[in-house]
Amino acid sequence: MNAKKLILIAVLASLVGAFFILDLGSYLNLEYIKQQQLSLQNWVEANTVLAVFGFMAVYIAVTALSLPGAAVMTLVAGAVFGLLTGLILVSFASSIGATLAFLIARYLLREPITNKFSNYIEPVNRGIEKDGISYLFTLRLVPLFPFFVINAVMGLTRMKAGTFYWVSQLGMLPGTAVFVNAGTQLGAIEQPGDILSPGLILSFCLLGIFPWIAKIIVSTIQTRKKYKSYNKPTRFDTNMVVIGAGAGGLVTSYIAAATKAKVTLIERHRMGGDCLNTGCVPSKALIRTTHFLADVRDANELGIRNAEVEFEFAEVMERVQRVIKTIEPHDSIERYESLGVDCVTGEAFIRSPWEVEVNGETITTQNIVIATGARPTIPDIPGIHDVDPLTSDTIWDLRKRPERLLVVGSGAIGCELGQCFARLGCEVSILFRGNHVLTREDQEAAVVVEERLTQDGINILSGHTPVKFERNGDSYQLICKHKDQEKTVVFDKVLIATGRTANITGFGLEQLGITRNDKGTIDVDDYLRTSIPNILACGDVIGPYQFTHAAAHQAWFASVNALFGQFKKFKVDYSLIPFTTYTSPEVARIGLNEKQAIDQSIPYEAVRYDLSELDRAITDEAAYGFVKVLLKPNSDKIIGVTLVGEHAAEMLPEFALAMKHKLGLNKILGTTHAYPTLNEANRFVAGEWKKKHAPEKILQWVERFHTWKRG
Numbered sequence: 001m002n003a004k005k006l007i008l009i010a011v012l013a014s015l016v017g018a019f020f021i022l023d024l025g026s027y028l029n030l031e032y033i034k035q036q037q038l039s040l041q042n043w044v045e046a047n048t049v050l051a052v053f054g055f056m057a058v059y060i061a062v063t064a065l066s067l068p069g070a071a072v073m074t075l076v077a078g079a080v081f082g083l084l085t086g087l088i089l090v091s092f093a094s095s096i097g098a099t100l101a102f103l104i105a106r107y108l109l110r111e112p113i114t115n116k117f118s119n120y121i122e123p124v125n126r127g128i129e130k131d132g133i134s135y136l137f138t139l140r141l142v143p144l145f146p147f148f149v150i151n152a153v154m155g156l157t158r159m160k161a162g163t164f165y166w167v168s169q170l171g172m173l174p175g176t177a178v179f180v181n182a183g184t185q186l187g188a189i190e191q192p193g194d195i196l197s198p199g200l201i202l203s204f205c206l207l208g209i210f211p212w213i214a215k216i217i218v219s220t221i222q223t224r225k226k227y228k229s230y231n232k233p234t235r236f237d238t239n240m241v242v243i244g245a246g247a248g249g250l251v252t253s254y255i256a257a258a259t260k261a262k263v264t265l266i267e268r269h270r271m272g273g274d275c276l277n278t279g280c281v282p283s284k285a286l287i288r289t290t291h292f293l294a295d296v297r298d299a300n301e302l303g304i305r306n307a308e309v310e311f312e313f314a315e316v317m318e319r320v321q322r323v324i325k326t327i328e329p330h331d332s333i334e335r336y337e338s339l340g341v342d343c344v345t346g347e348a349f350i351r352s353p354w355e356v357e358v359n360g361e362t363i364t365t366q367n368i369v370i371a372t373g374a375r376p377t378i379p380d381i382p383g384i385h386d387v388d389p390l391t392s393d394t395i396w397d398l399r400k401r402p403e404r405l406l407v408v409g410s411g412a413i414g415c416e417l418g419q420c421f422a423r424l425g426c427e428v429s430i431l432f433r434g435n436h437v438l439t440r441e442d443q444e445a446a447v448v449v450e451e452r453l454t455q456d457g458i459n460i461l462s463g464h465t466p467v468k469f470e471r472n473g474d475s476y477q478l479i480c481k482h483k484d485q486e487k488t489v490v491f492d493k494v495l496i497a498t499g500r501t502a503n504i505t506g507f508g509l510e511q512l513g514i515t516r517n518d519k520g521t522i523d524v525d526d527y528l529r530t531s532i533p534n535i536l537a538c539g540d541v542i543g544p545y546q547f548t549h550a551a552a553h554q555a556w557f558a559s560v561n562a563l564f565g566q567f568k569k570f571k572v573d574y575s576l577i578p579f580t581t582y583t584s585p586e587v588a589r590i591g592l593n594e595k596q597a598i599d600q601s602i603p604y605e606a607v608r609y610d611l612s613e614l615d616r617a618i619t620d621e622a623a624y625g626f627v628k629v630l631l632k633p634n635s636d637k638i639i640g641v642t643l644v645g646e647h648a649a650e651m652l653p654e655f656a657l658a659m660k661h662k663l664g665l666n667k668i669l670g671t672t673h674a675y676p677t678l679n680e681a682n683r684f685v686a687g688e689w690k691k692k693h694a695p696e697k698i699l700q701w702v703e704r705f706h707t708w709k710r711g
Contacts, residue, residue, distance in 0.1 A: 005108060012065065012104070019067055028062070028069030044080050055081075056093040063097025064104065066148035070094065074176060078183020086180040087173075094176065095169035098151045102164050105155030113156055133167055134222065140171025147172075174217075226532050230352040233364045238262045240562055241356045241365040243348045243507065246273020247548040248539025249371035250331060251555035257340035261563055264365070265341050266348040266358050272331035273373055274540075275548040276324060278393045283416055285323040287582055289316050290423035294456070294584065297423075301621045313401035313424060320396060350508035353532050367534050367562035370522065371551070372507065374500040374540035379408075383469035387476045390495045392417070398493075402426055406478060406491035408466060410437040412581040414497035415449065419583055422456045429489060431461040431480065438581060442593040445644045448625055449583050461489065469494070502541045519543060526571040528558045536562050550577050576659055578652055585625045586648040590656050592630055592640030604630045604639060607665075607692065609685035611645045616676040622646040627685045629655070629665065636664030636689065647678055654682050665689050 018024070026032060044051040055077065062069050074094075077086030136154065140147075154164055240256050242249045245267035256263035270277050292309075299307035329335060333343040346359040356363045376391035378384060390398070392413050403426065407418040410432035422428040430437065430453070437453065437460070438446040454460060464487065467479045478489045502521040514530045515523045521543045528536045538558040539551035557572040581587040597604045611617040611625045625645030632639055641655040658668060669686035673679050 008104075009108065015061075016065055016067065019065070028072050041080055051080075052085075052089065056089055056096075059090065059093035060097040060100065063094055063148075063151075064100035066101055066151070070097075070147075071179065074179040075183035078180035078185075083177075083181055083184050086183065087177055090176050090180060091169060091173055094172055095165055098147065098168050098172075099161060099165045101148065101151035102155040103161060105152040106161075109152070110156045133163065134225075136164065136167045137171045138222075140168055140175075223533060227353060230354070233354055236354065236364045236366050238264045238342070238363060238365045240264070240367045240369060240559075241266065241348075241363055242369045242371060243350075243356070244273065244371035244373055244503075244539070244541075245271045245331070245336075245343075246371060246373045246539060246551065247275050248373070248541075248551035248555045248558070249273070249369070250336070251552045252369050252371060252538060252559045253336060253341045254339060255556060255559040256563060257336075259559075259563060260340075263341055264344060264356075264363055265336060266344045266346060266356070268345070268347050271333055271336075271343075272328065274393070276327060276331055278396060280548055281324055281327055282320045282396050283392075283413075283420075284582060285320045286316070286420045287416065287584075289319065290420040291584060293423045298621070314399040316424065317396065317399055348507050350512060350535070353512070353534055367536065369558050369562060370507075370509075370530075370535065370537040370541055371539045371555070371558075372503040372541045374502045374546055376496060377499045377501045378496055379466070379498050381466045381469060384496075386471065387469045387494055390493055392495075392497065395495060402491075402493035404475070404491045404493075405429075406431060406489055406494045407497055408432070408478075408494060409497035409499070410434065410439070410462075411497060411499070412438070412583075414495070415453065415581065415583045417495060417497065418458055419453055419456055422453075422458050427459075428457070429459040429461055429491070431464045431466070431478070431489060433463065433465055435462055437462075438587065440579075440595075441581070441587055441589070442595055442628065442642045444594075444626070444628070445587050445589075445642055448585060448644050449581075449587060452583070452585060452624075464489075500540060500546055502543070504541060527561045527565065527569045528554060528572055529561065529565075534562070544574070545577050545579075547577070547579075550574075553577065576656060578649075578656060580649040580652070582649065585622070585645045587642070587644050588648040588652040589642040590640065590652060591638065591659060593642045594628065594630060594640075597630055597640065602639075603633050605633050606630055607685055607689040609681055609688050611678075611681060614678065614681050614684070616678050616680065617645065619676065620646065627651070627681045629685055629689070631665070631689065636666050636686075636693075637662070638664060643681075645678070645681075651679055651682060654679060 055073075059070065059073050061067075062073065074086075074090050077090045080086070081089060136150070136159070140150070239261040240252075240263045242253045242256075242263060242265045245253075245265055249265060249267070250272070253263050253265040273279075275281060293311075295302075296307045296309045333345075336343050344358055349357045350368060351357050351362065353368070354364055354366065356365060356368060376393055378389065378391070395417065401424060402421075405418070405421050405426045405428050407414045407428060407430045410430050414430055414432075415437055418428050418430045436443065436446045437450050441449075450460060461480075461482075464480045464482045467481055467486075470477050470479065472490060475490055475492050476494065478491065478494070480487050480489065502516075504516055504520070504522055509522070512532060512535070514532060514535065517523045522530060522537045522541055524530055524537050524542050528538055528542070530537055536558045538554035540546040542554070554572055557570050561569050576590055579587075579589045592600075592602065592604070594604075594606060596602075606628060608626055608628045611627070612623040614623070617623045617625075622645065625643070625648065627645075628642045629638055630640035631637060638655060638659050641652070641659075643651050645651075654668065658664070665686035668682055669690055671683065673683050
C-alpha cells in the first residue's frame, strides 16, 4: 500500500476516532436538538449563510465518514430550515457525502478486494454495467440496506462516480422529503398537545408507509419498462399457456384446469417428457429386471444351491418399452383433455409476453409458464462425437448388448445405469474426476454404494480426467489422465452421464430478453417469475434440482402465482426436497446431509443405526447400509436424514412427514411400527438417540425406588 493511501487512512481514522472520543454524537441527538431548538432557530435566523454552509459541511462529513447521525440531521433540517430549504440542503449534502464515501471505498478497497475476490466481483460488475442504474435507484428509493453499506459496495464496482451521484440524489429525494417534512412537524412541538397534531401524525404515517409506497412505485416503473415494447391484447384466448408436457408442465396444467382456468398445453414431441420416456420410468423398469438377475446370481445366499436364468438383451429392452406404453395413458393427451386442458402438439414460439405462436396460429394468453425441461449434457472432449456416445435419452434404443460399456460420470444416472448393465453381463467401467461416486452424498453413503458396485464387477476409475476419444479398430478408446499419467480405456459403447443442460433456446426467450443465470438455467425469482413477471417457469429448465418430484413441487407455485398472484403470491420452498438414487443399495436423503452441515458450519448432532442389526434386512439378505439422522444439538428436532439400503427411498417419507410438520424423533419413537419391516429402522434410530439422552439422574432415583420396593 502506497504512502498516500496510508496517510488517507490515518486521517480518516483520526476523524472517526475524534467523533467518538469527544462524544460529538451527543450533539446529533434528537433530544439534545429539541432542548436547543429555540436558541438554534434564533442563531440560524441571525447567521443564515453561515448556518447553511455549516450544516452542509457537517452533513457531508457525517455521510462521507459513515458516522451515525444523518437521519437526525435530516429531521433537524426540516425543523430549522423548513421544508423547501431543508430538502434542498439535505438532498445535495447527502448526495455529495455519499459520493465521497463511494470514492473513499473505491480508492482504498477496490483494488485489494477485486484482486482477492475477482470471481465474485466480476459477475457483480457485469450486472452493474447491464442494469446498475435501475439497481442503485431501487436501493436508494427502497432502503433495503443501510446507505453507508450501499456507498461502500458500489465503490468496489466499475460504476462511474457521476452516475452514482445523480442516481443517488434522484433516488433519495422522495425519502428525504418525507424525513424533512417530519422534521418540520417536530419543530412545531412546543407543548404536549402538539404531539397529536394532524400534521405530525401524517408525517409519521408517511415515514411508516413510505417503504411500501416506494416498492409499489419501483415495481410499477420496472413493469412498465419491461412491457413498453409490446401491445397488450384487450381480450385473451386463454388464461395460461404452458410450454412443455413433462412433469412440470403436466402438473401446472392440471392445477390450472382444476381451478377452472382455461389452459393450453403445448408439447413438441411426446407427452410425459423425459421422466416417462427416457428417465424415471424406463430406468426403474430396467432396475427391476436387473435386481432379479442379481437375486438369481446370489441365490446361494437364500439357501438355493443353484439357480439359472436365460434372457435376451433385446427382450429386456422391449420390456422397458412395454412399461412405458402401460404408463403412457396417465400422461396422454386424451387424459388431460378430459381434465379440461387444451393440448396442442407443435413447436411453441413466444412472440410477446401475451402471445404464443404454434402451428402458424397465435394464442393470446394472460400468463405463460415455461416447462421445457433439460437434455443430457455432452462435454466438449475431443473426438467425443466420433464414438457415437449414448446418453440417458438414447440408451433405450439399444437392442444389442455392448460387451464393454464405459460410463463417464458417477452421479445418480451413471451409477444406476452402470450397475444395471453390469448385471446384464456387460463389462462396465465408471470413470470420473472425483475421489468417489455420488459426490453430493454423505461420504459414508457413497462408500457403501461404491463397494456394492465393485461387488457387481464394475471397474471404478476415480480421479481420471478424460483427454480425448479415439477409434481403436472395431472398438473405441478413451485417453485419460490419472495421477499425471496417461491411461487408455478401451470400450465398445460409451454412456455420457455428466449432467443435464436446460432447454432455453429456440422458442423466443432471447428476443424477450429473459435472462439466464450462470448455471445456464432460466433466472427466476422466489415466486418462479422470470424477468417478465407474467412469464413463469418451473422444472429442469430452472433447476436447482432436476427431479420429477421437484418439478411437480414447483408447478404448484408456478400455476397458483400465475393465476392468483395479483392477490397472493407464494414463495417456493426447497427445504424439504427428497433426494433419491436407485442403485442397489438405494441412497435417500432429505434436509442436510453430514457433508453439507460440515461445509456450511452448521452445528448438529448425528445419530446412526446400522441395518446389519435390523431383523427384516437380515431375513432379506440385505443387512447393509444405515440410517443417519442429523439433529439440532440438545434437541430431537430433525435437520437432515440420510438412508442407505434396499428400499431406502420407501423409508424416507416418514422422516419427510416428520420434518414437514416439525415432529421430532420422540414422536417417531412413540409410533408403533409393524414387525418385521425395514421401516422399523426409523424407530430404532430414534431409540439410539433416546439412549444417548436418557435422564441418568432420574433413572438413578428410579433404580433406588425399585430397590426399596424389593425390600
